[in-house]
Amino acid sequence: MLIREYMLAFEIIGLLLVATLIGGLLLMRDRAPENEPENGDASV
Known part of the structure; x- marks a missing residue:
């Protein structure tokens, strides 16, 4: 039971x-x- 709960928690x-x-x-x-x-316009 604990393993299933841990698996659900990790999922x-x-x-x-x-x-x-x-x-x-x-x-x-x-x-x-x-x-x-903006950067393109500034560089051009």
Whole structure:
């Protein structure tokens, strides 16, 4: 019984970590395009 509970806990923690990583990547992707044109225009 304890093993199953630990497995469920690790699975939940893993899913949360994956969700946070995906969310972070999506946020970085949303912010990156806004900064890239500004840097491109400034260099040109």
